Amino acid sequence: MGIQGLSKVIGDYAPSAVKENEIKNFFGRKVAIDASMCIYQFLIAVRQEGNMLTNADGETTSHLMGIFYRTLRMIDHGIKPVYVFDGKPPDMKSGELSKRAGRREEAQKALEKAEEAGEAENVEKFSKRLVKVTKEHNEECKQLLGLMGIPFVEAPCEAEAQCASLVKGGHVYATGTEDMDALTFGSTVLLRHLTFSEARKMPIKEFSLEKVLAGLELSYEEFIDLCILLGCDYCDSIRGIGPKRAVDLIKQHRSIEAVLKNIDTKKYTIPEDWPFEQARELFKQPDVLKDSEVELKWTEPKEEELIKFMVEEKGFNEDRIRNGCKKLQKARHGSTQGRLDSFFKVTSTTSTKRKSTEGTKGGATKKKAKGGFKRGR
Amino acid sequence: MFEARLAQGTLLKKVLEAIKDLLNEATWDCNENGMSLQAMDSSHVSLVSLTLNAEGFEPYRCDRNCSLGINLASMSKIFKCASNEDSITIKAGDEGDTITYVFESPNGDKVSDYEMKLMDIETDHLGIPDTTYSCVVKLPAAEFQRICRDLSQIGESVTICCTKDGVRFSASGDLGSGNIKLAQNANVDKEDEAVTIEMQEACTLTFALRYLNFFCKATPLSPQVTLSMSNEVPLVVEYKIGEMGHVRYYLAPKIEDEADS
Numbered sequence: 001m002g003i004q005g006l007s008k009v010i011g012d013y014a015p016s017a018v019k020e021n022e023i024k025n026f027f028g029r030k031v032a033i034d035a036s037m038c039i040y041q042f043l044i045a046v047r048q049e050g051n052m053l054t055n056a057d058g059e060t061t062s063h064l065m066g067i068f069y070r071t072l073r074m075i076d077h078g079i080k081p082v083y084v085f086d087g088k089p090p091d092m093k094s095g096e097l098s099k100r101a102g103r104r105e106e107a108q109k110a111l112e113k114a115e116e117a118g119e120a121e122n123v124e125k126f127s128k129r130l131v132k133v134t135k136e137h138n139e140e141c142k143q144l145l146g147l148m149g150i151p152f153v154e155a156p157c158e159a160e161a162q163c164a165s166l167v168k169g170g171h172v173y174a175t176g177t178e179d180m181d182a183l184t185f186g187s188t189v190l191l192r193h194l195t196f197s198e199a200r201k202m203p204i205k206e207f208s209l210e211k212v213l214a215g216l217e218l219s220y221e222e223f224i225d226l227c228i229l230l231g232c233d234y235c236d237s238i239r240g241i242g243p244k245r246a247v248d249l250i251k252q253h254r255s256i257e258a259v260l261k262n263i264d265t266k267k268y269t270i271p272e273d274w275p276f277e278q279a280r281e282l283f284k285q286p287d288v289l290k291d292s293e294v295e296l297k298w299t300e301p302k303e304e305e306l307i308k309f310m311v312e313e314k315g316f317n318e319d320r321i322r323n324g325c326k327k328l329q330k331a332r333h334g335s336t337q338g339r340l341d342s343f344f345k346v347t348s349t350t351s352t353k354r355k356s357t358e359g360t361k362g363g364a365t366k367k368k369a370k371g372g373f374k375r376g377r
Numbered sequence: 378m379f380e381a382r383l384a385q386g387t388l389l390k391k392v393l394e395a396i397k398d399l400l401n402e403a404t405w406d407c408n409e410n411g412m413s414l415q416a417m418d419s420s421h422v423s424l425v426s427l428t429l430n431a432e433g434f435e436p437y438r439c440d441r442n443c444s445l446g447i448n449l450a451s452m453s454k455i456f457k458c459a460s461n462e463d464s465i466t467i468k469a470g471d472e473g474d475t476i477t478y479v480f481e482s483p484n485g486d487k488v489s490d491y492e493m494k495l496m497d498i499e500t501d502h503l504g505i506p507d508t509t510y511s512c513v514v515k516l517p518a519a520e521f522q523r524i525c526r527d528l529s530q531i532g533e534s535v536t537i538c539c540t541k542d543g544v545r546f547s548a549s550g551d552l553g554s555g556n557i558k559l560a561q562n563a564n565v566d567k568e569d570e571a572v573t574i575e576m577q578e579a580c581t582l583t584f585a586l587r588y589l590n591f592f593c594k595a596t597p598l599s600p601q602v603t604l605s606m607s608n609e610v611p612l613v614v615e616y617k618i619g620e621m622g623h624v625r626y627y628l629a630p631k632i633e634d635e636a637d638s
Contacts, residue, residue: 352446
């Protein structure tokens, strides 16, 4: 789920932290991608007539289709992806996970009901809610990536945290995910909509942590506290405190401890045993592989093995896989265009914005805040 | 209040032609010393840096520093309405969100004025370090344009190899390969046709011809072009704009992939 309403908060308080860009402008960048999140997306989105794609034996292939083509799309645009897989969830996430399990059960019941009543639309809706990324899905994706010569990292714990650490360590330029908590984990740059299909023509949204902090006038520590108040995956938030009040409180008191001392506990019930300190620690010092333990290598695709896996086992069209292989090989050979902004650094930003146009700007930010991608419902 | 008049209006027309294909929009920074513009193309591969000194204009008036956000395609469309002999005056108020261009025929019989909306642009200014380049090549601008155009028939990128004997431009592609070599010839009578090389150290770099062809749109501005290069840093292509300034293009080189990445 990430952080509740964070993208709206950023849109309202720090609109300049979000830039929309075409995918082709990210050439030459290395990007860490939250694999579990995008496999989940593929299982939901890559469908035909409401059903997941399968091979002749009835095994799901939506995720492989997604990984294969969306990776090719990035490679085509000169982006070098690294996939990061989730490890075991942190203990603190168990609350959130059991909530998710509860929602699945509800969806399961609703699905049965809808099936009985023969409501095709609802059947599709609820079956999407039941989608779960299994271990097999993950293993197959890893196998596919290995054959394609794309590196992947197995995070000891949360994938977003590992992505953030890769960004901080300078291994990659940005984290590609829809989960906003990559920012809370300290990714300096977050890219949304990176793995969406070409056909949707969605521009890529680039969030800059530095500009988010500047816009909110918060330090990184204060920003973590704000995210906990907004609602994260690791502990409850205080009932009755919405995004607006959370920002105001943190700006005024600068930490959750100080907020707790100053708010009316009769009006707002603070959850019993509220482990916000552990949650904060989890964001600051997540369980990740150290920089030195990570090695990223993009290698030659193994064409024949890829054909064996994708065509013979999974029933994909041979020509298409061979074509994809050609693209992978082409991207590996020849030189890559350098980026000017890796030679010269930004020294200042000028804006020609005039007062009279403030009104229209506000309208634009409102629009940006909507349309967040929800996960795990 | 900002006002600048250029008697030789055609120079401004040429400047616009030189940048409008690379940049959609840009911020013109105006201060008492003159007008300048710095912007990267949308893919952040190249950068345009343009300077027009106040001395080149008559009169030039800038009461307050201002940044004008301008859609260059629209500006170029309007400048096409000016004749080559016309003088061009640029005016902008301190408040207001428009800019006005006035075109005057030499004998003053015909005066046309066009008003254009300004834009809201946020631009990042890049700090460009002062660099001593290992090779500085001066050659006729038309010759450079010809080389870029010819080699784009062969491939997508050109490798420029500069040694003390001369400079070699090479490209290769599906149909084959091509090389063009220019030797130093500083002794010719006509200064504009000279090829001169100042070299500290030999260098070899590869660049995308697509961008070089965009830069060559500045050819009408100046008889000579200067290429400054060092290994593994961006190339600088400079055209003088008469006595009043210059347009410089920076282009990031193509980088051979290291084996492990």
